[in-house]
Amino acid sequence: MSLQLFEKQVYAGRRDVLKQNFGHDGLIVLLGNEESSMSYKDNHYPFRQDSSFLYYFGLDVAGIAAVIDTDTGGEVIFGNELSMDDIVWTGILPTVSEMAALVGVTQTRPYNDITHYIHKAITAGRTVHVLPPYRPENKIKLAAWLNVSLQDVADHVSIKLIKAVIAQRVIKTPLEVAELEKAVSTSVDMQLAVIKNTRPGVKGYELVAKAHEVAMAADSRLGYPAIITPHGQTLHTHDYSHTLQNGQMLLCDIGAENAMHYGGDLTRTAPVGKTFTTKQAELYQVVLDSMDHAISMLKPGVRYKDIHLAACQKLVEGLSQAGMMKGDPAEAVAAGAHTMFFQCGLGHMLGMDTHDMEDLGEPYVGYTDTLKKETNIFGLKSLRLGRELEAGYVLTIEPGIYIIPELIDRWQAENKYADFINYSVLNTYRDFGGIRIEDNFLITDTGSHLLGKYLPKSLKEIEELKG
Amino acid sequence: MSLQLFEKQVYAGRRDVLKQNFGHDGLIVLLGNEESSMSYKDNHYPFRQDSSFLYYFGLDVAGIAAVIDTDTGGEVIFGNELSMDDIVWTGILPTVSEMAALVGVTQTRPYNDITHYIHKAITAGRTVHVLPPYRPENKIKLAAWLNVSLQDVADHVSIKLIKAVIAQRVIKTPLEVAELEKAVSTSVDMQLAVIKNTRPGVKGYELVAKAHEVAMAADSRLGYPAIITPHGQTLHTHDYSHTLQNGQMLLCDIGAENAMHYGGDLTRTAPVGKTFTTKQAELYQVVLDSMDHAISMLKPGVRYKDIHLAACQKLVEGLSQAGMMKGDPAEAVAAGAHTMFFQCGLGHMLGMDTHDMEDLGEPYVGYTDTLKKETNIFGLKSLRLGRELEAGYVLTIEPGIYIIPELIDRWQAENKYADFINYSVLNTYRDFGGIRIEDNFLITDTGSHLLGKYLPKSLKEIEELKG
Incomplete structure (x- = not known):
């Protein structure tokens, strides 16, 4: 031993x-x-x-x-x-x-x-x-x-x-950041192995096997159960039995936990075939724009909750372009209408635990005595991090669009958010699935630093990986 | 789902x-x-x-x-x-x-x-x-x-x-036997992947990764933590940090648990390099002879405890040939002197649990009201199965030789079993390590049936796999 x-x-x-x-x-x-x-x-x-x-x-x-x-x-x-x-x-x-x-x-x-x-x-x-x-x-x-x-x-x-x-x-030391860099880089290698092996006919569990192999060969393990699914709209599914089909997207959310127990937490969504469909590419770009906007806001002194809400507004703007939402984007977010598409939070603290220190309680890790978590508002109740950022924090940015047929049916029956959601268009996307893109960041004195090796994320880069 | x-x-x-x-x-x-x-x-x-x-x-x-x-x-x-x-x-x-x-x-x-x-x-x-x-x-x-x-x-x-x-x-139905056949065959594939990738310079965890990949790609998982080690004398080590070296043997004890939760449990011991050394080959053959003798005894009506003791005697005979033991083999086993080399039991029930139904209690699973477990005798206290066999039982046969320096030192200081153990020769084997060979069997009406595909086990077959 x-x-x-x-x-x-x-x-x-x-x-x-x-x-x-x-x-x-x-x-x-x-x-x-x-x-x-x-x-x-x-x-x-x-x-x-x-x-x-x-x-x-x-x-x-x-x-x-x-x-x-x-x-x-x-x-x-x-x-x-x-x-x-x-x-x-x-x-x-x-x-x-x-x-x-x-x-x-x-x-x-x-x-x-x-x-x-x-x-x-x-x-x-x-x-x-x-x-x-x-x-x-x-x-x-x-x-x-x-x-x-x-x-x-x-x-x-x-x-x-x-x-x-x-x-x-909560403040990561240089020694810890070095471990996190290693863990995220291994997570990048895992993602690359999955994306490159994604093709029609492959079973979900065969891709999980690839991720495990890369992790273990780097003396690491999976820090949390892999999410590898063509049904990315289900946020935490661990069903790997699907046979992948052309035209689908594969959502892969995986992270290595290294021998010192520091972890990465990365998500990419890639086409099962060689290229995204037009509809997929359009919404992928909406998520990516939201992500890039959020990343640009990362620096000490900014409340993560405000970054979350800004990212939500970007999503609404893109969803309006696609015809699924309407009305004023800021008002839509204030009303919570975006939660039809983005039911969870923009991200969370990362460290030895994937949701770092979640065992100690989200009200203390992600919030403060003056900024309390909104535990009764759908969407915000799943925002694990809200507090003002400080240099040394390590966190994830992970916006997404998730089309959940059961939620459409329930809210449409209630005529909920009818001023902001264009149900007739949305229903044409019922089987769309989900898209999430996620990277990990260290908050620096002046902004943020991407942890680990760069993992391709633009539409063009992802399709090139499939080439 | x-x-x-x-x-x-x-x-x-x-x-x-x-x-x-x-x-x-x-x-x-x-x-x-x-x-x-x-x-x-x-x-x-x-x-x-x-x-x-x-x-x-x-x-x-x-x-x-x-x-x-x-x-x-x-x-x-x-x-x-x-x-x-x-x-x-x-x-x-x-x-x-x-x-x-x-x-x-x-x-x-x-x-x-x-x-x-x-x-x-x-x-x-x-x-x-x-x-x-x-x-x-x-x-x-x-x-x-x-x-x-x-x-x-x-x-x-x-x-x-x-x-x-x-x-x-305890009596496996044909439906269950079919699942066990599948699980053992996947375990065979895992073993082959490990043995073929075993070579000087490889890290233990890289081999664990191979085993995981084969298991997961067959919609299975590892039914128990892998034992993959050049220090096979430690019965349940889960340290995979070693870099394998020429001249060592790798002991690999792994098993798949399939989607229906039936499992295999196989062990092979192979040279890290291309061939066994003379000393390794000699003791490997001793373990294999013991195993084959035990397998030949498998049939309804025979007490597993008697098979265990017969296998122990075969080990003693071989160890005497190698100069490490002496005296009458039957007396040596009756005295317990073989436990210097074989500290545990010959096998256990296998099913959905690797040690099948161990949660329900070994006294009930492996023993009966009339045949009680010897809980105070070193060696026999680790024999999980003793009872008379019946058609439909599924079990493992897994003899071994484990050279544990700490045990040599303690017993030699006590002059324990000095009539049966030749300590001067044994001490020249201090760093030998351990050998175990294990297969899984169904008890039939007339004898036994090897579960799963055949996994090479003779010296020649193992060395050929390394070719």
Whole structure:
């Protein structure tokens, strides 16, 4: 087993910043993940460590946890040593104290000691800060450690810790940006493999196989389940059973997660045959214009929500040209009429998690105390990022047009947005499918920087790839 | 979303058999699986349905459960209909009642109704039979449904239901055998891709990529994490970071799980270069002789434990020829001295799960009320299958020789098995690594049948593949 890590100073430095920002306020508990069982206990999914644990403690092994004592500055890693049976089955690993030393931690204890350690702190009246669990086994552990019911765990997570972790992780350091550049470049190679192998008669799963092969051959994995479909209007479909046909478009949304667990998140939409149809090319250009407009707005101080709304307006302008929308584009967006075509948000934070830090809560990652998420408005409720941009943010830009027959039928029956939507024309596009184009950006002091190698995106470039 | 299913009569027939075997005895609850979160709630591992649920109810979708009322014969599927938001994100699925009809069930209810449904049965004094949960979220559900604490769920699983399900699933029907043949043949193709691409300078993960590509291109996935390593002595290593070197052997243990979730489980050990060294060839032949002897014993009425012990004796005979063991082979095996080289069992049941039905408990799957597992004897405690064979069983045969330096050092220091182990010779093999050869068999009325296409296994055949 070879552990892939940054220098130990990186982790110690991150913890020092956290402690400094936190002040003297009890214990911070960071829970590593366990193995996840597929079809029986010992048959595991590929292990994925918790991202915040990786950020502060780096160790990519199952079954460990860590405590930071913000009053004393002490740090303890809790984990169990291997038995001879473990060695026979899984091989030699460093001891827990050897692993701890690799990330600058000197104190270690057996895993089960953590229950008593935390109970003692609670009894002494100290505050124990934990992050919200997204895996059920960690929820069970936290209930036991905090001595509360499963139902009450959610009320015992620390908003202060959530905010402190986000404040730190949201600004990517040069070391992290270098990892993100690598992960996005691998994602570009995956996209190229898929696009070049897309042709009539190919099955979706054969293209997924190509993406996997490129990722794995770069010591990476897929950071999220691939979306590879001729039915791009379904935002998160993972059905790969379709046989591709001439005249269709293939929407491919894939990203590599590299060995250090930083990820890319790219989408391209390409014709199954050699060229786009006239209708496809027209709407592709609408999406691309919206994307380019959004990219041109990226810089510190601009609210991402405003970029989203500007991108939506560009979509409406293009859809009006195509005859599917009408009326004033700004009014259409204000009314929400564009959500017939673009039901989701323009993008999200990106980092170790594809939706970076989503486990800590979108209201904290993508929004602020003064800019709250609109949770009741169709479209905006799916905008994961709204806040003002800062240098060091890494995010996606991913506009799209999605023609969903079920939505047309429902809204047309309600005569919804009839002032802005030209249903008679729209109905001629019922089987159009969906188009999304997505790239990844670092916010710089003056604007933005495209992460990774350039992946062709113009109509001409995409068709040339198919040549 | 396209659901892959057998004819609905298949599932109805299986449930009828279960009801008949069970008699009038309250409710049987079968829990489907949920999505499993990777790094945040909505980022999922590939969905894997519970195998017993698939066996009786077939539906490969997350978030459903089923109840069989053994007193009335009634069957209910509990699940929630899609909202418009679901349709936007994940596309159209059949309704719950449409899905239920596909597997011959007419009654459906919203998912959350199941809690009240079960509580009502318990209040009425009826018995509620559940299988042991291997996923924490299912444990949490069962605790709520059965109205017991998390700790007490284990005491409330139904041994009667476990035994009834195993009795049925352990005998593979022709329909299942056909799926297993396909899955093993895909596994053969994966093995061939790995062996042919094994050469000095290749990274382990590049070979894993090849295996994945072949699996996915056959609409399959890996049924368990690949073992692809030059350090074959570590039984379950998933470290793929090694650069392969001339003179090493690569141990590759991989299997496809097909779209119907039946799996193969094959192992080959091949030279990284073109040929085995003399030492490698000698021990490879020892393992192969042991394997062929075990295969020759496969037939109904023979205890698998006896086949295991006979295979161990063959290994000892070969290891004695090589100078690493001494004394009477039968006595050596009786004493357990062979476990220096072969620490695990000869094989296990195979089906929808790689270790078929392991979630239901090895004591019930691999053993009987009269033949109990030896849980305190090194070696035998890892023998997953011991019971007398019956026609219709599907299982693996996988002997091996694993040279584990840490085990040599520990046992030599204790002078353990000094009458049988020639430590001075063994120490010259310290860095030898490991060899395993594994194929999959159906027990027939008169003997056994090799599942899937033939995968070369003799020294000559393996070297020819490298040509």
